[in-house]
Amino acid sequence: xxxxxxxxxxxxxxxxxxxxxxxxxxxxxxxxxxxxxxxxxxxxxxxxxxxxxxxxxxxxxxxxxxxxxxxxxxxxxxxxxxxxxxxxxxxxxxxxxxxxxxxxxxxxxxxxxxxxxxxxxxxxxxxxxxxxxxxxxxxxxxxxxxxxxxxxxxxxxxxxxxxxxxxxxxxxxxxxxxxxxxxxxxxxxxxxxxxxxxxxxxxxxxxxxxxxxxxxxxxxxxxxxxxxxxxxxxxxxxxxxxxxxxxxxxxxxxxxxxxxxxxxxxxxxxxxxxxxxxxxxxxxxxxxxxxxxxxxxxxxxxxxxxxxxxxxxxxxxxxxxxxxxxxxxxxxxxxxxxxxxxxxxxxxxxxxxxxxxx
Amino acid sequence: xxxxxxxxxxxxxxxxxxxxxxxxxxxxxxxxxxxxxxxxxxxxxxxxxxxxxxxxxxxxxxxxxxxxxxxxxxxxxxxxxxxxxxxxxxxxxxxxxxxxxxxxxxxxxxxxxxxxxxxxxxxxxxxxxxxxxxxxxxxxxxxxxxxxxxxxxxxxxxxxxxxxxxxxxxxxxxxxxxxxxxxxxxxxxxxxxxxxxxxxxxxxxxxxxxxxxxxxxxxxxxxxxxxxxxxxxxxxxxxxxxxxxxxxxxxxxxxxxxxxxxxxxxxxxxxxxxxxxxxxxxxxxxxxxxxxxxxxxxxxxxxxxxxxxxxxxxxxxxxxxxxxxxxxxxxxxxxxxxxxxxxxxxxxxxxxxxxxxx
Numbered sequence: 001x002x003x004x005x006x007x008x009x010x011x012x013x014x015x016x017x018x019x020x021x022x023x024x025x026x027x028x029x030x031x032x033x034x035x036x037x038x039x040x041x042x043x044x045x046x047x048x049x050x051x052x053x054x055x056x057x058x059x060x061x062x063x064x065x066x067x068x069x070x071x072x073x074x075x076x077x078x079x080x081x082x083x084x085x086x087x088x089x090x091x092x093x094x095x096x097x098x099x100x101x102x103x104x105x106x107x108x109x110x111x112x113x114x115x116x117x118x119x120x121x122x123x124x125x126x127x128x129x130x131x132x133x134x135x136x137x138x139x140x141x142x143x144x145x146x147x148x149x150x151x152x153x154x155x156x157x158x159x160x161x162x163x164x165x166x167x168x169x170x171x172x173x174x175x176x177x178x179x180x181x182x183x184x185x186x187x188x189x190x191x192x193x194x195x196x197x198x199x200x201x202x203x204x205x206x207x208x209x210x211x212x213x214x215x216x217x218x219x220x221x222x223x224x225x226x227x228x229x230x231x232x233x234x235x236x237x238x239x240x241x242x243x244x245x246x247x248x249x250x251x252x253x254x255x256x257x258x259x260x261x262x263x264x265x266x267x268x269x270x271x272x273x274x275x276x277x278x279x280x281x282x283x284x285x286x287x288x289x290x291x292x293x294x295x296x297x298x299x300x301x302x303x304x305x306x307x308x309x310x311x312x313x314x315x316x317x318x319x320x321x322x323x324x325x326x327x328x329x330x331x332x333x334x335x336x337x338x339x340x341x342x343x344x345x346x347x348x349x350x351x352x353x354x355x356x357x358x
Numbered sequence: 359x360x361x362x363x364x365x366x367x368x369x370x371x372x373x374x375x376x377x378x379x380x381x382x383x384x385x386x387x388x389x390x391x392x393x394x395x396x397x398x399x400x401x402x403x404x405x406x407x408x409x410x411x412x413x414x415x416x417x418x419x420x421x422x423x424x425x426x427x428x429x430x431x432x433x434x435x436x437x438x439x440x441x442x443x444x445x446x447x448x449x450x451x452x453x454x455x456x457x458x459x460x461x462x463x464x465x466x467x468x469x470x471x472x473x474x475x476x477x478x479x480x481x482x483x484x485x486x487x488x489x490x491x492x493x494x495x496x497x498x499x500x501x502x503x504x505x506x507x508x509x510x511x512x513x514x515x516x517x518x519x520x521x522x523x524x525x526x527x528x529x530x531x532x533x534x535x536x537x538x539x540x541x542x543x544x545x546x547x548x549x550x551x552x553x554x555x556x557x558x559x560x561x562x563x564x565x566x567x568x569x570x571x572x573x574x575x576x577x578x579x580x581x582x583x584x585x586x587x588x589x590x591x592x593x594x595x596x597x598x599x600x601x602x603x604x605x606x607x608x609x610x611x612x613x614x615x616x617x618x619x620x621x622x623x624x625x626x627x628x629x630x631x632x633x634x635x636x637x638x639x640x641x642x643x644x645x646x647x648x649x650x651x652x653x654x655x656x657x658x659x660x661x662x663x664x665x666x667x668x669x670x671x672x673x674x675x676x677x678x679x680x681x682x683x684x685x686x687x688x689x690x691x692x693x694x695x696x697x698x699x700x701x702x703x704x705x706x707x708x709x710x711x712x713x714x715x716x
Contacts, residue, residue: 079647247642251642266645266646269642277640278638278639278640279638279639279640279642280636280637280638280639281636281637281638281639282635282636282637284605284609284627284637284639285605285627286654287624287652287653287654288624288625288626288627288654288655288656289430289654290654291653291654291655291656292653292654293651293652293653293654294645294652295650295652295653296644296646296647296648296649296650296651297646301649
């Protein structure tokens with residue numbers, strides 16, 4: 001196996017190939033649009049790094065992940081937990097890749113890796129601490145390593161269990177409920193004995209939530225002119241836990257319908273058109289009156305949970321206790337529209353890009 | 359002593375006296391105004407209750423407390439942790455009183471009590487579970503039992519230590535910093551080794567904060583056209599803990615200046631003109647990006663801490679490690695303006711009403 005990989009390595013080392021990339025044209029402020037990005041093709045040699053940085057590896061990207069947090073990296077803002085992208089260069093994000101070439105003794109050609117890579121056919125990765133080797137498993141799609149079993153999965157798991165402190169029989173609202181994080185939150189909540197209602201943006205998604213993902217109820221927020229009335233209908237007794245992926249008006253309506261000692265996991269605010277736009281909040285005072293805890297979090301603060309998360313969720317999946325819906329687009333060219341589409345809810349399930357290499 | 363008290367009891371029992379009361383005229387929506395209340399005088403007999411409710415007591419009120427939470431009881435809203443006042447009847451609030459007459463074996467005429475009583479000269483109190491007996495102490499003003507050593511004190515103590523999880527050397531912002539709660543929060547934070555900045559609404563209050571209450575810095579928010587710029591000036595490194603008594607624009611500005619893993623104790627939103635008015639929030643997304651925990655709380659959820667709080671704070675006070683500033687108004691007639699004045703920051707320190715009985 002090693003010798004075979006070495007041979008492959010040698011074969012490709014001198015070859016010049018086209019490296020297609022998705023480039024951020026310039027920093028943005030509002031919602032990412034398809035034409036904020038462009039496709040660029042460079043020619044590269046698949047040579048070994050040979051640059052005295054003995055931990056860099058060259059990978060061939062197989063799957064890329066579209067995630068809402070990436071929008072934050074498209075802004076000229078350096079105060080977040082992750083630096084912005086570099087205009088003119090390829091985007092970065094979670095992906096699954098095959099090691100082609102390696103200066104790093106921990107990675108060998110032929111290894112499959114998951115972690116942060118480039119939005120391009122081939123990536124030279126220097127920060128290998130953001131990669132982990134994965135073992136292909138016929139029962140687990142490779143793309144699950146950045147979905148159900150990756151960042152969104154850990155986000156759901158840590159956010160629900162650690163931030164929301166759920167108890168059996170509690171009433172749980174999940175927004176963006178059919179998305180990469182929401183669909184797992186809802187299923188974990190059901191397995192935990194909670195009553196779960198999801199909001200989503202199309203009748204197709206509502207149907208998936210009720211009939212495939214096992215939510216007790218679901219509604220299309222676009223059909224609800226009054227979110228407060230909708231929540232009062234679905235939660236006449238109030239909400240114990242709101243897992244918030246959207247912010248904005250749904251957060252405000254949820255604040256008005258929380259029970260005393262309710263908990264809000266603030267996971268994302270994908271509804272905001274621009275982070276600098278003001279939001280009209282009418283119900284913030286409920287935080288005081290109802291003694292609500294609202295807590296922002298990112299999964300990377302809970303990496304110590306990763307082994308337990310991986311074991312639990314893999315086991316649930318293999319036992320058929322949870323499902324995971326992906327929306328797979330073909331080819332790097334589909335990247336800009338797929339990423340932009342997240343913000344208008346075009347994706348049905350976890351948005352995945354499958355790279356097709358010529 | 360007992361026989362003496364019984365004698366007093368007998369003496370007053372048949373006497374008809376005027377009972378001056380502060381009445382809520384009708385439910386309000388906005389900020390309490392002086393003329394939302396009126397003075398009414400009824401004649402009452404100081405007779406023993408004799409009503410087969412063997413836990414009721416008649417008290418003569420000595421000091422009453424003006425607290426911002428009382429505004430919530432002036433609204434026609436039943437979803438809070440405490441029911442609204444009854445229009446046409448006397449307001450209720452924290453006070454210190456002398457027992458005149460008692461059907462309850464736990465209270466004897468001559469006992470001093472602190473707890474919930476009426477805004478009137480004499481109150482018949484049926485819910486004695488909201489009263490505690492206090493022992494007069496020459497070193498402790500009676501009014502401290504609803505201030506430094508009462509609800510506002512426990513609010514500061516529980517909110518700071520339990521909700522904010524402070525660490526030495528952290529940077530703390532306190533709003534309404536010279537108020538009943540804020541002045542103790544700041545002093546506890548200093549004793550804990552934090553750097554503390556207070557905001558208040560007059561140069562007199564700023565002077566007290568810096569020169570009497572030991573805050574590291576203080577500013578008059580009315581002199582700051584741009585709260586964000588002010589906070590950047592006082593916290594160039596960001597804020598670890600914001601103890602929020604005001605909500606609104608200061609909360610929004612603080613959200614924009616929190617450090618990663620910052621904590622916000624949501625104690626009150628006294629700045630809101632009307633709870634149903636929308637607030638423009640520009641910085642809520644920081645809750646996600648900075649992993650901020652924002653938590654509402656009320657002191658009554660922390661009553662198990664009361665003995666430790668009382669011991670700690672009494673000891674600090676007697677050792678001269680903390681001071682407590684009161685703003686004492688004379689006479690029940692001053693009640694409506696004193697209560698309304700809280701919402702425009704007229705009070706300098708804890709607002710107290712001393713009753714003068716003819």
